[in-house]
Amino acid sequence: MSRPPAAREKILDAYCDLLRRDGERAATMDSTAALAGVSKGGLLYHFKSKDALAEAVVERLLAAAERDQAVMATAEEGASRYFVRTSLQSGSDLDTTYSAVVRLAAGAYEPAVRALDTVHRGWLELIQREVGDPHAAGAIMLMGEGLYYHSTLPGTWSRGTFVESLDELLRQVDRLKSGS
């Protein structure tokens, strides 16, 4: 359990935040360094290139997703409800990193695309294990992903709408789970 330098983590946090909030275009090394409170030279000591930064974010996602899926697999409410409920952005480490990787994938960065594949497979697998019917499981996963998609678009009406009705949405999940 080596403890990575605090500066390194601050830089990664800043890069993920910029990706999530302002998009790939705004997530430059200059603005990342500024937000992290270090100079460009300081940043480049920890990450030799921009690719190295992106790589580190992808690794962070895979680690966070593995931890989260361990929790999801044993959640009392069941994997489906856990998944849909936590698809709303809450500011957790997984949220932020996942959103950042989605932005990287949107920029056609291959390692990000592959990492998302892995994470998505894991989620569907866990939901299927609980639900049984693979198509009901697929529908539940899509609901969660739709919720994520809406919660990640900057400042929209839909986020508020769906946040307010989360309880009722979870009851729709129950309907998909039961029978058929």
Next chain:
Amino acid sequence: MSRPPAAREKILDAYCDLLRRDGERAATMDSTAALAGVSKGGLLYHFKSKDALAEAVVERLLAAAERDQAVMATAEEGASRYFVRTSLQSGSDLDTTYSAVVRLAAGAYEPAVRALDTVHRGWLELIQREVGDPHAAGAIMLMGEGLYYHSTLPGTWSRGTFVESLDELLRQVDRLKSGS
């Protein structure tokens, strides 16, 4: 019904394609002009700035969505099935433009965010009109949006998975529709 110059449309097509396939970063004026088969000067005759390009894409989305929602409102299969079915990228004008605007919104471009709000409200409204129960309608909309989200991520496993099971997914839509 003024007919806009062919070059202008080709430029917009190229810009949308680049945004969708390669992200905001890659969608530069240089590469847009190259893909459209015009020079940078030619591009700048039709669009005085990059912002003007983005604006035109947003307007195109609003027009395409209005046309599509008119079809959706009277679709024989019902608005819900129509919506979920067409959430899979098919290469239609609406698909391409919507994806492009989502990328612009991810870059925190406010007019894109507002346009998406408008379009999303319209979709949910039409689904609710068919389904009755607003929460079932919300769940159906989220399924469609999840499907869109997966189909727009470049080259993933999930796209294939959900494409293959579209018929069964539509039956899950029916389950959500029928009696709460």
Next chain:
DNA sequence: GTCTATATCTCGATAGAC
């Protein structure tokens, strides 16, 4: 209406001081 040439700015990355 479309092109070339060019000015200006910002990004990513290197070099070297401290």
Next chain:
DNA sequence: GTCTATCGAGATATAGAC
């Protein structure tokens, strides 16, 4: 381990020829 200074590439945008 962190900083400043600076270079080359690529981005937006302007000017003006055809």
